[in-house]
Amino acid sequence: MASYNTSEFKKGLKVQLDGDPYLMIECNFVKPGKGQALYKCKLRNLLRGTVIDRTYKSGDSIEAADIEEVTAQFLYRQGDTFVFMDNNTYEQYELSAQQVDEAWKYLKEAMVCSMLLFNGQPISVSPPNHVVLRVEYTEPGVRGNTATNVTKPCRVETGAEILCPAFVEIGDLIRVDTRTGEYIERVKE
């Protein structure tokens, strides 16, 4: 199994601890005087999202995590199961609602997403940064109000609720930033 030595430690490294995949989100080198060099790391569990502190001595190593990023198309949702297909291998993957997390809000049929595989099994999925969604329901806005600073909730085709400006109407298409969940603009058909 491949592993990383402390001299290779850096932000963004994907490692495996106690069987779980982790992302190194911080790595600080400290060395007192003529003493032992220490690498103080923060690691985020890629399955649970929890962050742990670990300290390593120079010369220590951590097992590399077998993490692969693939592009996968969203096929359909069945209850709490989301089904995707790897665009290159045509292999199908099922993700739980917990694994899909916030991404469910943006998933439309045939949407191409980026999926992380750990030991060949899917662990998370990210939709494109910008997606276009149809508004299914929203309270009517005040006529002529084109200000974007007055917002109201709207329900989009995926069932998610997004905050949009008052002028957005039922049937409109809106562009949303999936990283922040924020409305960007109205889109013409």
Place this chain on the structure above:
Amino acid sequence: MSDASTRGPFGPSASWDVLRKRAALLHAVREFFENRGFLEVETPALSADTVVDRHLDPFCVEVEPADALGSARRYWLQTSPEFCMKRLLAAGATAIYQICHAFRRQERGPLHNPEFTLVEWYRAGDSMQQGMQLLDDLCQALLARGPAEQLSYSQVFRQYVGVDPLAADDAALCQAARRWAIAVPSSLAPDDRDGWLDLLLAERVQPHLGRGRPVIVYDYPPSQAALARVRPGPPPVAERFELYVDGIELANGYHELLSAEELRDRIRRNNLWRQRDGKEPLPEESRLLWAMEAGLPPCTGCALGFDRLVMVATGAATLDQVLAFPFERA
């Protein structure tokens, strides 16, 4: 001059303001030592001899000519100018200083760059107390933060960790780390006493030192004597001292070890630790040992990390902000 750091991929990482302050501090260092009758010296950065320390890894350079078997001779980039400067003392120097680059492998972080600038000085006849006073005077001249507070290693450990580092057994040190909820490297062996002391120092002590007033820590555990002499005690302590400002270690000094025999012994022990740590042992013979056998005068020496001094003087958050070209741009 425009702001240096905006010059794209070829430009420096420090601003011109900082680089000008750096130049002024270099000048102030020279003035300080000239005024006290110190002789500025230069010694080789590339040497056939190297310091043998458990935690210092020198860069090795293969040089011509090859030996009879055809393998190139190995030289070392200095981790400090200590060996050569002590050879000058053994040859009659009384007060010398040097501003030079030193090199240490695998030391990279906000406070570390594999190549860095050291100011190092020695004065024959100085006790540890006199060496600490000289360091304090230099610190006041360069940083104007007032006189340093002098605290023993034992005092700072008792204050911030709650254990006596000279008396506590190994188990008590492990317990202290647990009590402070410190993330302990799983590879740290229970009997690696200095490893535990270093961990506690880095996590619990250093960050507090030199906030407000500079602090000089002195009287280290004998196991951390490096090249300092050990005062018999009881308890025995190494006559070593370190300067801290704003939680940053700036300087390290020794009332110097004079016995070649004792140094040989420490070098052997360091090489045993290096092997245990999976590191290459380093050559044990050196011209420093010959100089010590001929007679090194009693003296105190000290080395100051000049880049860190510039950091503290300018309020910079990282070494990169005070270096023209840090390692990745070198």
